Structures are given as structure tokens and as C-alpha cells.
Amino acid sequence: MDGRDLVRSVRVVGSGRGALGLRTVRAAWRRRRIDAAGLPRRGAERARVPGQVESVEPGPGGGVIRFSRSELRITVTVNGAVFWGWDGSGPQPSYALTGGCPEPDPRAVLEPDKDGGWRVVAERVTVVVSRHGAVEVCTPGGVTLRRDLPPRWWEPVDGGTARWMQRSEVAADARFFGLGGRASGPRLRDGTYRLWNTDPGRAFAPDDDPLYLTMPVQLVVADAGTHLLFHDTTWDGTVVLREGEEGAGSGHDQVGRCEVRMDGGPLRCWVMVGTPARVLQTWASLTGAPALPPAWALGHHHARWGFGSEQEVRRIVAGYQERDLPLDAVHLDIDHYDDHQVFTVDRERFPKLPVLAEELRRSGVRLVSIVDPAVKAAPGNSVYDGGAAVDAFVRDASGRTVLGVVWAGESVYPDFTHARVRSWWGGLYEERLGQGFSGFWHDMNEPTSFHAFGEPTLPRSARHALEGRGGDHREAHNVYALCMARAAYEGLRELAPQERPFLFTRSGWAGVQRYGGTWSGDVATGWPGLRASLSLVLGLGLCGVPYSGPDVGGFDGSPSPELYLRWFQLGSYLPLFRTHASLRAGRREPWEFGPEVLEHARVALLERRRLLPYFVTLAHLARRTGAPYVRPLWWGAPEDRSLRDCEDTFLLGDGLLVAPVLEPGADRRAVRLPRGRWYDTVTEQAYEGPGQVLVDAPLSRIPVLARAGAVVPVRRADGGLELEVWAPARGRTGGGLVVPDAGDGWDEPEIERYVVRRQGRQVVVTREGEDGASEPSCPVRVRGLG
Secondary structure, eight states: OOHHHHHHHHHHHHTTGGGGTHHHHHHHHHHHHHHHHHSOOOOOEEEEOOOSEEEEEEETTEEEEEESSOEEEEEEBTTSOEEEEETTOOSOSOSSOOSSOOOBOTTOEEEEOGGGOEEEEOSSOEEEEOTTSOEEEEOTTSOEEEEEOOOEEEEETTSOOOEEEEEEEEOTTOEEEEEEOOTTOSBOOSEEEEOSOOOOSSOBOTTOOSOSOEEEEEEEEETTEEEEEEEOOOSOEEEEEEOOOTTOOTTSOSSEEEEEEESSSOOEEEEEEESHHHHHHHHHHHHOOOOOOOGGGGSEEEEETTOOSHHHHHHHHHHHHHTTOOOOEEEEOGGGSBTTBTTOOOTTTOTTHHHHHHHHHHTTOEEEEEEOSOEEOOTTOHHHHHHHHTTOBOBOTTSOBOOEEETTEEEEOBOTTSHHHHHHHHHTHHHHHHTTEEEEEEOSTTTOOOOSSSOSSOOTTOEEOGGGTOEEHHHHGGGHHHHHHHHHHHHHHHHSTTSOOOEEESSOOTTGGGTOEEEOOSBOSSHHHHHHHHHHHHHHHTTTOOOEEOEETOSSSOOOHHHHHHHHHHHTTSSSEEEOOOTTSOOOOGGGGOHHHHHHHHHHHHHHHHTHHHHHHHHHHHHHHOOOSEEEGGGGOTTOHHHHTOOSOEEETTTEEEOOOOSTTOSEEEEEEEEEEEEETTTOOEEEEEEEEEEEOOTTOOOEEEETTBEEEEEOTTSOEEEEEEOOOTTOEEEEEEOOOOOSSSOOOOOEEEEEEEETTEEEEEEEETTEEEOOSSOEEEESOO
């Protein structure tokens, strides 16, 4: 055991997992023995590069370019995305893609380039391949967005998995975003980022990396254009980023640099170019439309590890009702289980859970259940017995079932990379539905196994089906949670076909948005944790996961009244608005922080309820276009460099700009504005962008500004729909999209398109349709004319 192992042991004990005692130590040694016997030893390696071009074979959308020591397949698809794969790699099989690979673009042409290279010319992109295997992605006008240098492989001499490296260059002004959930983002500074889903084992801070949900997805924004790059391999790896410096002198790069190293898997990637909106729409067409949450899931959720009993749940709900605070869902953590065993209920503390669920539902509150993947290894446990009967659990290389340690003690892990296991697991949610739960919260699914030292997960040599291909945990680890989410989603579609499933997950991978959302995990209580909360939501949205949110107030500790309120105010404008805390943390109910905080929290809750139709619209648009609800300021103007560097403000859809207070003691804050006129939604004072303005931010609210000409659907006091229209500047027009929710089923409501015009001192709003212009279908309130 080395020094790092000792540090890990201390962290385990300090996190509360020390209650599992020597089991975590035994588990760590057992994992080490399993890998020592089951993993191939890495011996001598042989380095390889592509070599020089020898021949080409044109094909649909591009073709195959053969080098002396490799070959490169390039295809431009009809949606404008570019695929390339080395060593014969194709787009499938892939855990990220859904619905197969898009058709090749028949207009794309493979033709010779200078110096013995080749290029594929298409309408939206040109791909240039040098005679040594460098690949450049260019705009139709010939401006280079990215240059990938010839890759390098290291292949074991005695056979086995090759690791590889890909170095790239981007423009000096380029900024990097993405790579999944990164607390230090959303803009990714110079540094090394690991691609391995990891439970840090404690509340995390902004400098902790990696976290629960990593993705090999980069969104790169530069003056010349925006592009998204996805390396489609699930293996462990690292990404090293270094931003460029324009006009830099000796010793400094005038280009940005990226280095991707992977321990295995195919070297293949997808590239999409265009505006941020076009890039995310193309990404969604490849990896699946984001799941549409039910309308109630866009309200306020209250959770806590340690509710303890039906009486405590009733007390909390009554507290919200007595104080006239909107509440839409209550989440039950692992303490409602019988001895922490998944798909069970503690009958002593929750003797009539279905009755409680029905009572809450009648008052407009849903119950959401936590679901962990690990199953207590105990004959007589119905889930364990059922899984054993269908050979559901992960085994090691010698065929023995792999044991880990979690809250229930020694446990086994379903192999969600097998269709049979997903079907079995999905059927287990019938028990949860029978208990009255309306939604599901996946936790501990990196997957986590408590170890006193070493990696807190399954042995890397553990065997997985991988859809019949076979492999080990090195390849399956990062998609374990994705496949668990798929099992739950498909099971719920069968068990309750009339309702949209609601689930969100701590871990995942590219494509997880098609099954649900995610949340921050155990963010540390403190002002840095508040800032990290926004970074995670923005970064995940740029990776195609639009529905996410943090633990409001932080997972651990006791926030000050000011910190709690500022976190609460930020959360009220994020897609998943949930308070949550650990077993040993302070309370998170708004009334626990004094009467002043309670009143200000009520304002935030009522505003969230008023904006619910807007969030419903954003959810429907995300499903149809891939656009995140929460967007960086540069979303509509990526060429504005000042907006690229702004990380403390965000756009909520097209209509609103939110400037949360992220520092203690602030009652004013500087707000960076994109181009155009913006109105303070409380005072209706107008500001002109682009530029920076100083805006009041009293404890009672955070600054929220509306774009001139915006159409924002809101909920009236009587529950009806109203259009809040912000006056366009003179000589300008505006407009917006509204999607009225058709309920929590599967009906696809029509998108309503509105145009806003200034006519003298009047603002005229019309609904535009195939039959021409008509009157709006609901009342209109014009603001910003004062």
C-alpha cells in the first residue's frame, strides 16, 4: 500500500463510508488480485504512424485513403457531419449513436490535393488529408478550423489492445468547452482532463477532476467558426488542452493545442461545423433527441438524505404548503430502503408508502426514488435471486461473480451492456411504480465500489457482454451508467406507456440525454461550489445534455443564509431545480434560514412557477433542436471574444439573460451584455449592448434581463397562459416560439411562432402560420414601453 492508498483510506473513513470498516480494505485487495490475474501485462510495444499515401478508393460521401501502415475512411453525411476512422474503423458499433449512421452526402467529392494529399469537398465543410495523414477541417471558404496531426499508435509486440495519441491544432483565439461535467469550466483552461467517470468519494470542489460524467466531446469556438469534435471510444484517456496566444512571442504558441491519449479502442471521430445551434442540432441528430421531462419535473424538487420516515416527509410537505411555497416533487434517498437494498422499502419507517404517494400526488407533489445499480449479495433478496436466475451479474476473468462494497455491504453489479440484463432490470421498476413513485434518480452508477485504496470501481479485468462482442471493464466502465439509464427508460416505456419517463443520473456518457438528465453530484457547500454548479450545467448543455442542475445549497455542510439564498436564486433558473443535502449536513428548507431568506426564496419559487410555460417551451425545443435551455452568452454571437470569456452569466433560451450573484456581500454586479437592447425584468430599465453594465443585485433577487422583442410564455395567477412581450427597439422587430404542453403524454404539440412589430407607440403581436398571420391564442402583456 503506497502513500496515495493511505490518503484514499482516510478519505473513505472521513466520508462516512468508514462505517463499512474492513470490508472496504478487503474489497481493495480483492480488486487488486483480480486485476493481477485477469489483466494482460503490458510488455514491449511497437510504435506506428500512418506512413505515406499509397492509394485511394472513392466512395459515397468521401472514400478510403490507404497509407503504408494504416488506412483512413472519411465520410461526409447528409446532415453535414464528418466521420473519419483509422485502421478500418466504421461508425458502428457505437454506444453514442442512435438509429444507425446517417446517409452519406452524395454531393461530397474526394479529389486530389497539393503535395500528394487528398481532400473531400462538401457544401458545409472541406476535409484535407496530407500525404502523411494529417487531417484538416476547413470552412467552405477554406479557413482551417482544426488540424489533426498524423496519429501514433503503440501496439503490444505480443498482441493485445493498442493505445493511441492524437495531437491537434486550433486557432489562437479558440476557446475549448465540453468534455462532460467539469467543475472548473465551462471554458476549459490549460490543463489535463481525464476521461474516466469517477466518484470522488467526497463533496467536490472546482479543482477536482475527473467527476462522475466525462465525455470525449469538445466544443471549440473561434472567430472562424464553431466545431464539435467527438472521439468515439469508451476507454480511459486524457485530454491535454492549451489555449493559444495571438501575437505571442518566442516560447509561446500562436495556435491552440489539444492532445488526446486513449488506452485503447478505435481511433475514430465525428466533426460538426457551423453555428453553435447548428452544431448541437447535428449532434442531437447523431446521438438522439433529448428526453422530454414531464411538466412537473420542471418545477421545484426537495430532497434530503435522511428524511427518515413518512412523518418527516409529511412535515416537510406541510411546511411548504403552510408557507405558500410551490413544491412539485419530493425525493427519497437510500434511507427509505430496507437495509439500503435497492427496490425495497423499510416497512417500519414507511409502512404505507403507496398511500403517502397518493396523498402527495393529490396535492400536486410527486415522489421520486433513488435507484442504485449494486444489489446486495444475499440469497433470499428477491432482486439478487432474480438476477442470479438470469445470469445478470458481472463476472471476473475466471468466471466468478465480482463483489464490491456499497451502502448495503457486499454487493454484485448487473451487466447493463447485455440486452437480456437490461430487460430484466427495466422490469424491476414495476415495484417502484407500485409504491407510487413518479420519477427515478440514478446514483452510484459510475459504477462505484467503496475501496480503502485504489480506484473506487469494479476491477478493470471484470468481464462485460458489450452487446455480444465481449470485453472487459476498461471498455465498459464509461458506458455503464448510460446502459443503466437505457434499461430504466425502456422498462418504464413498457410499464407506463402513456407517461413520459422521468429519470436523471449521476453518471453517463455521450447520448445519455436520450434517456433523461443529470445532476451535479455531491458539490461542496461554499461559494466555489456555487460557481461550479453553473459551470457544470453550462458544460453539459454544450455536450448535448440540456436537463441538469446542482444540489442547491451544496451537498455537505451548512450554508450561510446568504449563500443558501444566492444558490436558491440561481437554481430557480436552471432546468433541474432541486435542493438536496447529505445525512450530516444542515437543513435545506427555506424557512430554516430566517424570515428574510424565506420571503426572498418565496419570490424565487413563485417566479419559477410563473416561468413554467417558458421552461416547457425550452424542453420541447431542446427535444426538437438539441439546443440547451441554459446557454453561454456567446451562443448567438460566437465571434464576440468578450462573450466567450464570460462565465458568470447565461442565457435562458433566447429571451432571458440571468446574472447570478456568485460572491458574498454583493448588492450590485457587472453584467456583460450581447448586442441589442435588454430590459431589467423588475425595473424595466433598458440597457444597450454589446458592453458591460452595472446592475443592482439586492439580496431579494438576482439580475434577470429580457431581450428586446422577446416573447416569453408565462403562467398567470389563475393558471392560464399569457405572452409576456418585451418591446422591440424602434425600427426593429422581434418574436419567439411557444410550445404549449399537451400534458405528460406523447402528443407532439404544435410550435406557435410569434412576430413582434413596433407601430408608432404601439407594439403589435401576431401569430404566424401556414395560413398567414392571426391573433395570438392567449392574452398578451407588453412590457418595456415605460
